Amino acid sequence: MNGFFRALECRLRALQLAGVRRVPRLWPEAPAPVAAGASPSAGVAASAVDSRPQFGSMAEFARQMRERLGVAGGGAGASKAAPGRSSRSRGAAETARPAAEPEAGQGLPPRRPADAGVDAQLASLAATVARCTRCAELAASRTQTVFADGPSNAELMFVGEAPGQDEDARGVPFVGRAGQLLTKIITAGMGMRREDVYICNILKCRPPGNRNPAPDEAAHCREYLDKQIELVAPKVICCLGGVASRFLLDDATPVGQMRGQWRQYRGIPVRVTYHPAYLLRNYTVDARQKVWDDVREVAAKLRELRG
Numbered sequence: 442m443n444g445f446f447r448a449l450e451c452r453l454r455a456l457q458l459a460g461v462r463r464v465p466r467l468w469p470e471a472p473a474p475v476a477a478g479a480s481p482s483a484g485v486a487a488s489a490v491d492s493r494p495q496f497g498s499m500a501e502f503a504r505q506m507r508e509r510l511g512v513a514g515g516g517a518g519a520s521k522a523a524p525g526r527s528s529r530s531r532g533a534a535e536t537a538r539p540a541a542e543p544e545a546g547q548g549l550p551p552r553r554p555a556d557a558g559v560d561a562q563l564a565s566l567a568a569t570v571a572r573c574t575r576c577a578e579l580a581a582s583r584t585q586t587v588f589a590d591g592p593s594n595a596e597l598m599f600v601g602e603a604p605g606q607d608e609d610a611r612g613v614p615f616v617g618r619a620g621q622l623l624t625k626i627i628t629a630g631m632g633m634r635r636e637d638v639y640i641c642n643i644l645k646c647r648p649p650g651n652r653n654p655a656p657d658e659a660a661h662c663r664e665y666l667d668k669q670i671e672l673v674a675p676k677v678i679c680c681l682g683g684v685a686s687r688f689l690l691d692d693a694t695p696v697g698q699m700r701g702q703w704r705q706y707r708g709i710p711v712r713v714t715y716h717p718a719y720l721l722r723n724y725t726v727d728a729r730q731k732v733w734d735d736v737r738e739v740a741a742k743l744r745e746l747r748g
Contacts, residue, residue, distance in 0.1 A: 553594050553596065554594065555592065555593060555594045556593065556594065559593045559594070559672050559673075560593050562672055563589075563593050563669070563672055563673075566588075566665065566668055566669070566672070567586075567588040567589070569665075570586050570588050570645050570665050571585070571586045571588075573586065573645070573646075573661075573665075575661035575662075576646065576657075576658045576661050576662075578649065579644070579646035579647070579648065579649075579658060580646065582646075582647070582649050583609060583646040583647055584609045584610055584612075584647075585609065585612045586612070586645045586646055587604035587608045587609065587612055587613065587614050587642065587645055587646070587647070588612075588641070588645060589614065589639060589640060589641040589669060590613050590614050590615070590635075590639075590640045590641075591635075591636070591637075591638050591639035591640050592636070592637070592639065593639070593672065593673055594673075595637060595638050595639035595673060595675060596675055596676040596677065596743060596747075597633070597637075597638045597639070597675055597676070597677050597678075597679065597739065597743060598638070598639045598640075598641070598669075598670065598673060598675035598677070598678045598679070599615075599623070599638060599639070599640045599641075599678075599679050599681055600641060600642065600643065600666070600678060600679070600680050600681065600685045600689055601614060601615060601640070601641070601642045601643070601681045601682065601685055601716065602642060602643050602644065602653065602654060602681070602682055602684035602685050602716070603642050603643060603644035603646070603647060603648055603651075603653075603654050603684070604642060604644070604645070604646065604647040605617050605619070605647060605651050606647065606651065607620070608620075608647065609646075609647035614640050614641060614642055615640055615717075618718075618721060619716065619717040619718040619721060620717070622717040622720060622721065623635075623640075623681070623717045626717065626732065626733075626736055627736075630732070630733050630736040630737065630740075631736050631737070631739065631740045632740065633740070639669075639673050639675060641666065641669055642685075643659050643662060643666060643684060643685055643688045643689065644658055644659065644662050645662055645665060653684055654684060654688070659688040663688070666689070670706070670707070670709070675709060676709070676710075676742075676743060676746045676747075677709065677710050677711075677712065677739055677742050677743055677746070678706060678709055678710070678711045678712070679711075679712050679713075679714060679735075679736070679739050680711060680712070680713040680714070681714065681715075681716045681717065682696060682715065682716030682718070682719060683695060683696045683716075684716075685713075685716075686699055686704075686711075686713040689706060689711070690704055690706060690711065690713075692704075696713055696714070696715055696719075699713045700712075700713050700714050700715070700731065700735055701731075701734070701735070703742075710742055710746075712735055712738060712739050712742070713735075714731070714732050714735035714736065715728060715731065715732050720732060
């Protein structure tokens with residue numbers, strides 16, 4: 442079954458690359474009832490039209506497939522393992538989504554207007570960071586610096602710990618597996634687009650071997666991070682993981698104890714949650730539910746601050 446869905450996903454991606462954005466439903470919806478007093482011929486015509494395959498998004502197509510086959514969505518096929526399927530595989534399917542996944546498309550009002558002056562200052566800061574050699578080891582081992590991703594007028598800022606291998610290669614934060622999960626958290630969990638948030642890290646260079654940032658490295662980069670926050674002026678900050686919260690908030694409290702409550706950074710509300718990489722290593726309903734709860738609180742705080 443997993444092989445089938447992998448093949449289906451590859452096919453959908455091929456259709457997307459070919460320019461196809463919508464696909465037919467797997468089965469037509471029932472014809473709409475004929476209004477009272479309508480002529481029989483009108484009913485036949487309406488039935489003929491309504492019985493045609495309805496069109497939906499590719500995401501809806503995949504959802505219908507899973508629902509029809511009863512997997513990863515609580516259907517009959519999800520509650521009982523197929524012959525030969527291991528309990529480990531069944532457990533992975535059962536934790537495919539959190540116990541109470543928030544609705545997508547909650548939608549938040551448009552962000553504030555962009556400021557060309559702020560854009561210019563951020564561009565200048567990014568150029569300064571690109572030339573930085575304060576951390577000799579990082580400057581010697583990096584492919585390039587990783588400054589940020591997102592608009593200067595974003596009202597929500599995510600702060601991670603440091604670039605990884607994929608980020609070092611592309612010069613953009615959160616583009617690897619953890620970044621893909623973060624994008625899903627933003628879109629499915631908050632009803633927002635990744636393009637509407639600002640994403641950066643404590644460090645602008647990848648530490649060798651993806652090790653944690655050293656205190657002196659974080660201190661060298663702190664000026665750049667503080668300036669980013671000052672220029673973007675987000676309404677809310679979300680810290681991803683213990684490294685980010687420790688260096689941003691100067692607080693070594695574990696994430697498990699810090700999450701679920703609001704902190705402050707220079708008057709800006711800060712919410713701490715688990716890093717997406719942590720979720721990839723601990724893919725459980727409990728861990729995912731906690732992150733969904735945190736980001737829903739962040740979205741609610743944004744709506745509150747917007748009045």
